[in-house]
Amino acid sequence: xxxxxxxxxxxxxxxxxxxxxxxxxxxxxxxxxxxxxxxxxxxxxxxxxxxxxxxxxxxxxxxxxxxxxxxxxxxxxxxxxxxxxxxxxxxxxxxxxxxxxxxxxxxxxxxxxxxxxxxxxxxxxxxxxxxxxxxxxxxxxxxxxxxxxxxxxxxxxxxxxxxxxxxxxxxxxxxxxxxxxxxxxxxxxxxxxxxxxxxxxxxxxxxxxxxxxxxxxxxxxxxxxxxxxxxxxxxxxxxxxxxxxxxxxxxxxxxxxxxxxxxxxxxxxxxxxxxxxxxxxxxxxxxxxxxxxxxxxxxxxxxxxxxxxxxxxxxxxxxxxxxxxxxxxxxxxxxxxxxxxxxxxxxxxxxxxxxxxxxxxxxxxxxxxxxxxxxxxxxxxxxxxxxxxxxxxxxxxxxxxxxxxxxxxxxxxxxxxxxxxxxxxxxxxxxxxxxxxxxxxxxxxxxxxxxxxxxxxxxxxxxxxxxxxxxxxxxxxxxxxxxxxxxxxxxxxxxxxxxxxxxxxxxxxxxxxxxxxxxxxxxxxxxxxxxxxxxxxxxxxxxxxxxxxxxxxxxxxxxxxxxxxxxxxxxxxxxxxxxxxxxxxxxxxxxxxxxxxx
Numbered sequence: 353x354x355x356x357x358x359x360x361x362x363x364x365x366x367x368x369x370x371x372x373x374x375x376x377x378x379x380x381x382x383x384x385x386x387x388x389x390x391x392x393x394x395x396x397x398x399x400x401x402x403x404x405x406x407x408x409x410x411x412x413x414x415x416x417x418x419x420x421x422x423x424x425x426x427x428x429x430x431x432x433x434x435x436x437x438x439x440x441x442x443x444x445x446x447x448x449x450x451x452x453x454x455x456x457x458x459x460x461x462x463x464x465x466x467x468x469x470x471x472x473x474x475x476x477x478x479x480x481x482x483x484x485x486x487x488x489x490x491x492x493x494x495x496x497x498x499x500x501x502x503x504x505x506x507x508x509x510x511x512x513x514x515x516x517x518x519x520x521x522x523x524x525x526x527x528x529x530x531x532x533x534x535x536x537x538x539x540x541x542x543x544x545x546x547x548x549x550x551x552x553x554x555x556x557x558x559x560x561x562x563x564x565x566x567x568x569x570x571x572x573x574x575x576x577x578x579x580x581x582x583x584x585x586x587x588x589x590x591x592x593x594x595x596x597x598x599x600x601x602x603x604x605x606x607x608x609x610x611x612x613x614x615x616x617x618x619x620x621x622x623x624x625x626x627x628x629x630x631x632x633x634x635x636x637x638x639x640x641x642x643x644x645x646x647x648x649x650x651x652x653x654x655x656x657x658x659x660x661x662x663x664x665x666x667x668x669x670x671x672x673x674x675x676x677x678x679x680x681x682x683x684x685x686x687x688x689x690x691x692x693x694x695x696x697x698x699x700x701x702x703x704x705x706x707x708x709x710x711x712x713x714x715x716x717x718x719x720x721x722x723x724x725x726x727x728x729x730x731x732x733x734x735x736x737x738x739x740x741x742x743x744x745x746x747x748x749x750x751x752x753x754x755x756x757x758x759x760x761x762x763x764x765x766x767x768x769x770x771x772x773x774x775x776x777x778x779x780x781x782x783x784x785x786x787x788x789x790x791x792x793x794x795x796x797x798x799x800x801x802x803x804x805x806x807x808x809x810x811x812x813x814x815x816x817x818x819x820x821x822x823x824x825x826x827x828x829x830x831x832x833x834x835x836x837x838x839x840x841x842x843x844x845x846x847x848x849x850x851x852x853x854x855x856x857x858x859x860x861x862x863x864x865x866x867x868x869x870x871x872x873x874x875x876x877x878x879x880x881x882x883x884x885x886x887x888x889x890x891x892x893x894x895x896x897x898x899x900x901x902x903x904x905x906x907x908x909x910x911x912x913x914x915x916x917x918x919x920x921x922x923x924x925x926x927x928x929x930x931x932x933x934x935x936x937x938x939x940x941x942x943x944x945x946x947x948x949x950x
Contacts, residue, residue, distance in 0.1 A: 482494075512564070575607060633647045714905050716946070747894055813869075930947055
């Protein structure tokens, strides 16, 4: 007998993979459903525990006499635990903290303390109970109001009306207001939060003089506070508050977003100077006559900086604490008005200290703004002195050329670089003029190239070109070109339009911007005549420039001799000139000159 076996067909690989995938999806779905149900069950269980705890401890409040409803360090005071002294409870191995906050409520139904229409604003008490899960740090709050059985009264306490505003007087909501009184027994130590109006009213406080210390803070903001009367601050501008029975004490606090302020100590070519001692003082007073809120001393770091982060808006004035340097100028001038929520720089330009010096600041009398490009002349007869500088920059001036040619780098003030032979520099009176013989010119034209002037920095901007006399005979001409570079080698002379075909022909013309950002400078003088009996003459040249660090509206005269007969004359196109006479210079001096517009 022969047995016949039938071939049995099983699952293919693809069919197996599909079955496994379906099984996994079902398993995941079931797990997620179970997880969600479990999580919701746990949350419901947690809510049940928290609610039971809240009901239990609110019931304690309901059974207390009205006069005893208060916290250990709060207002009103009582025996209920507050956040510094919570009750610790364990429920089914879970740890919780329970604490209270009790405040008086000034109900507007019968007037308010703010409007001075309610002499007894402690209408009822609001009780807030907090239940905190120690493991998750989640806090849930429950609130109830408790009213007195009899009539309200403020005969045994007073109220605080606290207002929190910003730098422009707008309300600051959400600020933390901490009220503390360690003289009372029991002590008061409470924290409140300013409302949308920026206000908070705390009523029912016990009567006490100058003992309520209040501090107002907010994350990212400056702080403000009251101050105790002490030996170092006997007359605070905002003393710790006094509470009087039946009275409302109003106090305002100003806070705003903090800023970042960096002081940079630099030399006149803008190179950093490290390890400079600075005393920085703000203008806000916390006591009279001279108790400042901000008054600190610092030393600049290795890159010449003092960085003040998270600093309050204020007017800050720096002064040097060392004896080897002095301030040649600053930007901004003298002090900086630090605004809220900004990042600002204060550049202090320093130089070698001299026994006597004079820093002059020229401002617009109508706006108070510094004036750039003003001419400031400082003169004295004895000791003899006569120097003119330009505000906001420096001045290179030359009035003698009788030393002759051949000087490449300007050091001897009487010399220059080259002369094509058509110009004389030694004839009396000393000046530049065409070569002449017995009253007539022997050359109809000529040119002179100056020595190289080093401004000290490629960060240089050239402003105006002046010379004297300002006008020449109509049959003669005096004109100039300027060349600048950073290699002290390449000299391409150009005029006011930046090309070799133009010339500076009128004193006070603006120097072409194409010369800016160049360290080295030369000028070229061109003299010519159409009548050999007429000779052009140049007695002085001056080039104004701003090199390195900018000092708006300021000029410094260092190395002066002490005296009381100095005269300052400040002038600027569009303004009335002003002269200050009989000026006493002794030590380091600062003078402000205000010019009135025409």
